[in-house]
Amino acid sequence: MIKLTIDGNEVEVEPGTTLLEAARALGTEIPHYCYHQDIGSDGNCRVCLVEVNGNTDKLAISCQQPCGEGMDVQTESESVVKARKGVMEFLLINHPLDCTICDQAGECPLQDYSYHYGSGDSRFVEDKRNKRKKVEFSDKVMFDAERCILCTRCTRYFETVRDSRPIGVENMGGQSTITLGPNGPIEDPYQLNIVDICPVGALTSRDFRFKQRVWFMDFADTVCPGCSKGCNITAGAYQGKLLRFVPRRNPDINKSWMCDDGRMSYENYNISERTRGALIAGEEASFEDAFAKIAELVGGGDGVAVLASTSNTCEELHALKAWAGKAGIAHLWHGSKSWESDDFLKESDATPNTKGAQMLGFEPVPTEAPALRGLVVAGEVEVPPALLANLDFLVLQSPVGGELAPAAMVMLPGLTRVEKQGTWVNSAGMAQVVKPALQPGSGVVDDWQLWRDLGGADGAEWSTLKALTRVCRAQLEGSAETPLVATES
Ligand code: SF4
Numbered sequence: 001m002i003k004l005t006i007d008g009n010e011v012e013v014e015p016g017t018t019l020l021e022a023a024r025a026l027g028t029e030i031p032h033y034c035y036h037q038d039i040g041s042d043g044n045c046r047v048c049l050v051e052v053n054g055n056t057d058k059l060a061i062s063c064q065q066p067c068g069e070g071m072d073v074q075t076e077s078e079s080v081v082k083a084r085k086g087v088m089e090f091l092l093i094n095h096p097l098d099c100t101i102c103d104q105a106g107e108c109p110l111q112d113y114s115y116h117y118g119s120g121d122s123r124f125v126e127d128k129r130n131k132r133k134k135v136e137f138s139d140k141v142m143f144d145a146e147r148c149i150l151c152t153r154c155t156r157y158f159e160t161v162r163d164s165r166p167i168g169v170e171n172m173g174g175q176s177t178i179t180l181g182p183n184g185p186i187e188d189p190y191q192l193n194i195v196d197i198c199p200v201g202a203l204t205s206r207d208f209r210f211k212q213r214v215w216f217m218d219f220a221d222t223v224c225p226g227c228s229k230g231c232n233i234t235a236g237a238y239q240g241k242l243l244r245f246v247p248r249r250n251p252d253i254n255k256s257w258m259c260d261d262g263r264m265s266y267e268n269y270n271i272s273e274r275t276r277g278a279l280i281a282g283e284e285a286s287f288e289d290a291f292a293k294i295a296e297l298v299g300g301g302d303g304v305a306v307l308a309s310t311s312n313t314c315e316e317l318h319a320l321k322a323w324a325g326k327a328g329i330a331h332l333w334h335g336s337k338s339w340e341s342d343d344f345l346k347e348s349d350a351t352p353n354t355k356g357a358q359m360l361g362f363e364p365v366p367t368e369a370p371a372l373r374g375l376v377v378a379g380e381v382e383v384p385p386a387l388l389a390n391l392d393f394l395v396l397q398s399p400v401g402g403e404l405a406p407a408a409m410v411m412l413p414g415l416t417r418v419e420k421q422g423t424w425v426n427s428a429g430m431a432q433v434v435k436p437a438l439q440p441g442s443g444v445v446d447d448w449q450l451w452r453d454l455g456g457a458d459g460a461e462w463s464t465l466k467a468l469t470r471v472c473r474a475q476l477e478g479s480a481e482t483p484l485v486a487t488e489s
């Protein structure tokens with residue numbers, strides 16, 4: 001281990017750790033552009049300069065300088081502050097001052113660093129350089145060469161993370177620019193990650209650009225509902241409508257990345273028509289009447305099965321299982337949904353909580369299911385046609401009734417995947433906190449409350465979601481499946 005001091009604070013790090021990373025370990029953030037936690041640094045932006053051992057003539061770039069025993073590092077000395085101001089002034093010489101129309105405004109490190117570390121004025125009186133604008137890098141990504149500060153994060157992302165080179169730097173000096181390679185538009189299914197890591201508004205998502213100013217939006221730190229990988233994301237919404245998913249760093253699951261399919265799946269959750277309130281035989285009914293009808297239909301539970309979606313949270317499944325147990329229903333099954341997986345993040349299970357369902361005792365629908373009298377469908381799930389044959393009754397609980405709605409004797413509302421709150425367990429057995437990005441509005445009860453109330457609302461051990469989460473987590477941890485690695489999200 002190596003010992004050094006940064007701004008007077010002692011820190012001990014592994015050999016090879018850079019000054020920038022050592023400072024981070026102390027909670028000291030050194031400004032940087034070309035460095036990115038998951039792709040390393042290029043040392044080209046020079047904004048991370050620090051003073052080492054009192055050497056004010058030759059400052060070190062902290063993203064490349066390894067820590068040395070006994071080093072005395074200053075991140076805010078007079079020489080550092082002055083040099084940083086110079087770097088910021090230089091970066092802004094040719095950068096267009098078009099923040100008012102730039103999509104990055106509000107979440108732009110160039111804006112933020114200019115404010116915190118810049119000098120506030122410029123000695124530049126010449127005309128700014130003109131470069132290409134609105135360059136279509138693909139059907140998903142737009143490039144503005146004038147805004148680019150040539151940090152090369154985007155090219156290094158493809159090289160280091162995707163092992164490809166669809167874009168690169170062409171020309172030299174002031175004419176340098178990022179350009180498409182000879183194979184034409186970017187086709188990589190993880191290409192939108194370059195928009196997130198671009199520290200300025202040079203790379204924008206063609207889907208999101210010009211849709212909304214970020215300071216007007218509401219954000220929820222949650223988990224991608226797209227597949228069982230459980231990538232951590234931040235969901236952004238405006239006035240009850242989802243506008244984007246972006247990845248949120250989790251070093252154990254997705255680092256700083258997500259797939260484009262998962263990212264664009266936000267569109268699926270802006271539903272215009274949904275089930276509100278309860279229906280009995282297609283007629284509006286109170287929840288009390290609907291619950292009474294379900295109790296009458298289920299009777300002693302023989303010949304009845306529950307088929308749950310694996311997008312339900314563990315809390316919802318736990319409450320559902322508790323009700324089913326009271327109602328005498330022995331068959332607890334979960335559905336499945338698959339899509340094409342890949343060798344990076346995307347998993348074939350296109351639902352987020354299959355592992356959680358299995359740990360709680362739900363089994364896959366058997367290929368040869370026993371003859372059923374009744375079926376209770378909980379959540380959005382594909383129901384095998386064989387299960388529907390010869391049923392006396394169908395209870396359907398779902399945000400959207402879909403094709404099954406006409407066949408349902410009782411219909412109950414439900415939450416979409418982005419309205420849920422609770423726990424999902426990803427394929428690796430990591431329990432993650434899911435937070436709602438949208439509110440469902442009137443006539444929709446949280447699924448866990450619905451199952452609790454259906455069971456007679458006497459679940460004293462979990463009258464609140466928090467209490468239910470505690471009970472549920474204890475059960476997950478006691479399950480025979482993969483040991484649970486609690487990951488906060
Ligand atoms: S486009 Fe963005 S990420 Fe790529 S080099 Fe320019 S500023 Fe950096």
Ligand code: SF4
Nearest residue numbers: 224226227231259262
């Ligand atoms: S890999 Fe799965 S969890 Fe991750 S972003 Fe894609 S769909 Fe979402």
